Amino acid sequence: MxxxxxxxxxxSDSSEKAxxxxxxxxxxRENTSMESTVRGAAAATGxxxxxxxxxxxxxxxxxxxxxxxxxxxxxxxxxxxxxPSVLQHLADSAGVRANIVNAGLTGETxxxxxxxxxxxxxxxxxxxxxxxxxxxxxxxxxxDSTAANxxxxxxxxxxxxxxxxxxxxxxxxxxxxxxxxxxxxxxxxGKVAKSEGVALSPFLLDGVAGVAxxxxxxGIHPTSEGAKLAAHNIxxxxxxxxxxxxxx
Numbered sequence: 432m433x434x435x436x437x438x439x440x441x442x443s444d445s446s447e448k449a450x451x452x453x454x455x456x457x458x459x460r461e462n463t464s465m466e467s468t469v470r471g472a473a474a475a476t477g478x479x480x481x482x483x484x485x486x487x488x489x490x491x492x493x494x495x496x497x498x499x500x501x502x503x504x505x506x507x508x509x510x511x512x513x514x515p516s517v518l519q520h521l522a523d524s525a526g527v528r529a530n531i532v533n534a535g536l537t538g539e540t541x542x543x544x545x546x547x548x549x550x551x552x553x554x555x556x557x558x559x560x561x562x563x564x565x566x567x568x569x570x571x572x573x574x575d576s577t578a579a580n581x582x583x584x585x586x587x588x589x590x591x592x593x594x595x596x597x598x599x600x601x602x603x604x605x606x607x608x609x610x611x612x613x614x615x616x617x618x619x620x621g622k623v624a625k626s627e628g629v630a631l632s633p634f635l636l637d638g639v640a641g642v643a644x645x646x647x648x649x650g651i652h653p654t655s656e657g658a659k660l661a662a663h664n665i666x667x668x669x670x671x672x673x674x675x676x677x678x679x
Contacts, residue, residue: 497562501535517662541580568604
């Protein structure tokens, strides 16, 4: 059970100027496209989003490697209410092309995620979202070991598909394990993201963890309303990653 984010030398002056102008124009086009996509994504987070869903045929395949939080443990209809399903709805409503595959598994540690990754990569994902480590923290496992497993996951994804985008989801450990442990656990995600050059999303359960009305009776897994908030926490980072994938 889980706890309550990847030289040209010797040119003439004129060619250098032309190259700089071209690069600047390309950067402006990329920024404009990304800003437009993210604005559309933000609009979809409102309940009144009315844009027609887009076709998923040929859309970037997004693999969510996760725990019971991703699987939608305890929800009446995980296929509808788990946060990856909510993200699919947000993407469709915003006109952001994505085909989301939910590969959440209840009770899985980061070591378990690494062990089954080869099989999951047969899905040929274009973007992998890594939501793992919560069960490591719940069990008080060594943060260095968790970090090593996440790095190995990232390396394996890149070996399978060097151009795949990767989004790491920030997770937290329970506070009853002590300040030093929770601090080290929190820090490992930022350190891995920086060293491996991948994007890091905010804490999945920000604004959900510890709120009784947004969690099931176990106090750990979100209700359908809590899952919606979790999806909104990740959506901006996911939208940016999808925009970069489309622009590549």
